[in-house]
Amino acid sequence: MTATDETWICPANPFGHKWDDTGLHCSLCDAARTAAEAIASLVGSHRGWTVERAERLAATHHAEVLRDELQAVLIEWPCTHDASDDEHSPCPAIRVHRDDAERFAELRDESEKRRKRMAAAETDLRDIRETLAPNGYPRRAPMDLGDTIAPVIEWLLNERDELKEQLLTALGNVAREAARAEQAESRLETVRQSARREEMTRRKRDAQIIILGDQLKKRGVTNAEISEWIESVS
Structure with missing residues (x-):
């Protein structure tokens, strides 16, 4: 035929x-x-x-x-679900052509890495929620925690900026008070030095008066006359 x-x-x-x-x-x-x-x-x-x-x-x-x-290359997708989850049925095996096996393995590993990152992010999110709204304790955030925590994060950032501004203001006030205290201390030290000079001058004068009194006594001048003279020159 x-x-x-x-x-x-x-x-x-x-x-x-x-x-x-x-x-x-x-x-x-x-x-x-x-x-x-x-x-x-x-x-x-x-x-x-x-x-x-x-x-x-x-x-x-x-x-x-x-x-x-x-059938030449049989690659089973590893089931990543919780074994204790009774509602989840086992993941089926996926048959892949030998020419695509290497790329499939790369995609599988990449997917597993993303799954782990997602699980870690979910754990962090749960911890943040428990921190902001601890079970059995008053809520620490001023708003209800919805599906996302972006509003809470924004509120925390605003609180941080406000506290930072208040801290800078307080530090500026402390610096100004310290400067005024330093100026007052400097003026007080000037007064102390002036008082010490006056004290030294007074002592020198008193010593000179005593010496002069002794000289006058030797010349026959009475104490009453000396006192009267001192009062007249003071």
Whole structure:
């Protein structure tokens, strides 16, 4: 049994148009067909066959080839769900073509890393919620905690900025008070020095008066006269 000439006639223009040597392209127009279509047409042209039967046979063969290829490399997606979760059914195995196995493994590892980061983020979020609204204790945030904590974070940042501003203001006041205290201490020290000079001057004067009194006594001047003179010059 041989294929009829109709197998090689282009259906787009059957008058003089034929498929080229590859059987996939028309030699005179832009018509084209796939290898599976060419094979189905070729097989269907034999006695006892039709194109429909040949197409079904080719599709079955194609599925068998893919199944064999997929069975060559079996990669099971690791189930990451909690084993204690009774409502979750086991994750199914995923069959991957050998040419995609390496890329699939990379995507699987990347997905696992993202899952772990998501789990860590959820743990942090739970800890933040427990800190801001501890169970059995008054809420520490001024607003209810909804699905997100962005409003609370914004409130905390505003509180931080306000406290920072208050701290800077307080530090500025302390610095000014320290400067005024230093100035007062400097003025007080000036007064102390002036008082010490006056005290030294007074002592020198008293000493001179005593010496002068002794000299006057030697000359016969009485104490009453000396006292009267001191009061007159004081």
